[in-house]
Amino acid sequence: MKIRTHISVSLDGYITTPEGLPTILTAPDFESGISHGAPEFIATCGAVLMGRSTFLPAVGSSHWPWPNLKVFVLTSQPLPEGTPDHVVSSGDPAALLELMRNADFEGDVHLVGGQQTIQAFRELGAVDEFGLVVMPVLLGDGLRLTPEKSAAKPLQLISTRTFPDGSVEHTYTP
Ligand SMILES: NC(=O)c1ccc[n+]([C@@H]2O[C@H](COP(=O)([O-])OP(=O)(O)OC[C@H]3O[C@@H](n4cnc5c(N)ncnc54)[C@H](OP(=O)(O)O)[C@@H]3O)[C@@H](O)[C@H]2O)c1
Numbered sequence: 001m002k003i004r005t006h007i008s009v010s011l012d013g014y015i016t017t018p019e020g021l022p023t024i025l026t027a028p029d030f031e032s033g034i035s036h037g038a039p040e041f042i043a044t045c046g047a048v049l050m051g052r053s054t055f056l057p058a059v060g061s062s063h064w065p066w067p068n069l070k071v072f073v074l075t076s077q078p079l080p081e082g083t084p085d086h087v088v089s090s091g092d093p094a095a096l097l098e099l100m101r102n103a104d105f106e107g108d109v110h111l112v113g114g115q116q117t118i119q120a121f122r123e124l125g126a127v128d129e130f131g132l133v134v135m136p137v138l139l140g141d142g143l144r145l146t147p148e149k150s151a152a153k154p155l156q157l158i159s160t161r162t163f164p165d166g167s168v169e170h171t172y173t174p
Contacts, residue, residue, distance in 0.1 A: 001101065002108040003049065003121060004129035006041045007145070008167075011134060014142035015115060022113075026137050027165055032065065036133050037161070037169050046105030047072060049096070051117035059083050070105045072096055074117050093120040115143050119150060129173055130155060136166040 008024035009015050015023055024030050033039065048066050052075035058065050060082045073079065076091030088103070090096040100109055108128075111121060121127050132145075155172035162168050 002128035003100075003111050003126050004041075004045075004108050004131055005111045005113070005118060005127065006037070006131040006133065006169075007113050007118075008036070008133045008135055009145050010137050010139040010142070012138045012140065013144050014139045015113060015145050016143040017139055018141040020143070023135050023137070023139065023142070024133065026135055026139075027167065029165055032063075036163055036167060041131065042069075042110065044108055045110040046070060046107035047100060047103065048110045048112050049074070049100065049117070049121075050112040051075065051114055051120075052077065054112055054114045054117070055087075056080065069110075070100075070103055072100055072103075072109070074120060093124055093126075097121070097124060097126055115145065115147060118145070119147055122150075122153075125174075127174065129158075129171060131169065131171045133163075134168045134170065 007015055008022060010023050029035060047070035049072045052073060055073045059080050071087045073087060073089040074093060074096055075089050079087060079089050088099055090099060111118060155174060157172055159171045
């Protein structure tokens with residue numbers, strides 16, 4: 001089981017617009033689960049992992065974004081009403097990692113985000129692959145991929161490919 005991101009980021013390093021929307025939504029041809037390499041990536045995953053802020057918009061929405069995938073949420077709070085029973089949560093990143101390791105699924109874990117949750121799993125040394133979809137846009141402001149003053153980390157490029165709208169997927173290992 002590998003823990004892997006596939007997160008959209010602007011050319012100037014933001015994972016959200018100044019209004020807090022995921023950067024992928026700046027792509028005019030974005031289709032959830034269909035465009036920007038999502039099907040190939042998700043086909044290798046059996047679970048998704050995210051923080052409470054990233055998870056909340058899915059609860060009660062008409063479209064459940066992670067059908068057929070185990071869902072793990074990093075939060076110290078009870079999950080909101082309307083959360084499907086199979087969603088697992090913990091406020092302790094190490095405990096959540098252990099729950100994922102012992103869970104019944106095959107394949108990798110898609111570390112969806114956001115910034116805080118990626119940072120929490122980086123600090124555990126548990127992020128095996130950093131996949132980024134770099135969008136052809138300068139946002140100027142928003143939420144950065146990494147918090148300010150987080151530790152420097154050299155990465156090794158293992159693959160890259162481009163999409164028709166000029167976005168580029170890069171995959172790195174630590
Ligand atoms: N570009 C993309 O593809 C993409 C992907 C995902 C998300 N996003 C964006 O990212 C934003 C959310 O990112 P975010 O960093 O603000 O939030 P987040 O990581 O999604 O969730 C933050 C929450 O996770 C829990 N958490 C985080 N670190 C923790 C730790 N070390 N220990 C215990 N709990 C911890 C806390 O929940 P409690 O407060 O409940 O304890 C915290 O409030 C959203 O605007 C979303 O749209 C973008």
